[in-house]
Amino acid sequence: MSLYHPVNLNCPHCGKALEFSASVSVNADRAPELREAILDGSFQRESCPHCGTGLRLDPQLNYLDVGRGQWIAAYPGAWVDRWAELEAAAQQAFDKAFGAQAGTAAREIGAELKPRLVFGWGGLREKLVAADAGLDDTGLELTKIALMRGMDDLPPGQELRLTQATGEGDDAALVLLLVPDDPDGELEELSVPRAIYDEILAEPEDWQPLREQITAGLFVDVLRLTRGG
Ligand SMILES: [Zn+2]
Known part of the structure; x- marks a missing residue:
């Protein structure tokens, strides 16, 4: 499933309150258009309804593409210095969904997945581009x-x-x-x-x-x- 959560923030330009629908989970097998939107840079890009300023929410989501063998935990680029702590959390999340703590069927899928942790849209997009180009x-x-x-x-x-x-x-x-x-x-x-x-x-x-x-x-x-x- 591809899931969203409402988040509240203030427009960085006009300061007015906005509600944004933040992606928390992307399933690229079921919603290939979301993968395309990550690749073309349009994903989670919106404009402020008050002043029209373009905004992009930082990624904080799980990305799954069973077909291409990808499971990726993505966090905001500014959090990169916390990678060790977030790596442990991502490993736990993966183990729970597709690893040692998952059921047999999920573990079989998990065996074909490469779990990864990335920061920023550029970091997430890079993993998709690399897989597409057949790059390890x-x-x-x-x-x-x-x-x-x-x-x-x-x-x-x-x-x-x-x-x-x-x-x-x-x-x-x-x-x-x-x-x-x-x-x-x-x-x-x-x-x-x-x-x-x-x-x-x-x-x-x-x-x-x-x-x-x-x-x-x-x-x-x-x-x-x-x-x-
Ligand atoms: Zn605004």
Whole structure:
């Protein structure tokens, strides 16, 4: 089921009270249009009925796509430093619904699901884009590390989010958004050859220690090496 809860907030522009219908659960198998809306960035985007200012509620939801093997707990981007605590909560929620504490039928479904924890719409959308492009998300995170090591102007804590995979064969590329620390900061994208990712997958032993660190929990993200926790 895809579920919503009413939330009350004040418009950041005119200050008037608003009631927003916040998504708490997305079932992409039953409502594929919600997955599309996450991909095109329209999901949970509304405008203030008083002044017309556009608003987007931060994600705080569970996303399920059995067909693509995805179970994702998504939280607001600003909560990323709390990943360790939220990772434990997400693991519990997954275990209850599809893991050790679930019934036989649910456990069978759960065996085919990759549980993940993400922050922000960019973090959620990235997992959908990666799955669509046939990219292993751990390999993607290792690719980000390779980029940070190789580019002097890319600091180790830089948040990078895959926005699309383009081209084929030798032209295949991954487009990554450099997320600014300041939410009003300028957005910059980086297009890198997919070959960097392919080379990492071809050298599993070289990357094994980092792979273990990145996949130590549901927050499969390079930020677990540099943020909060
Ligand atoms: Zn308003």
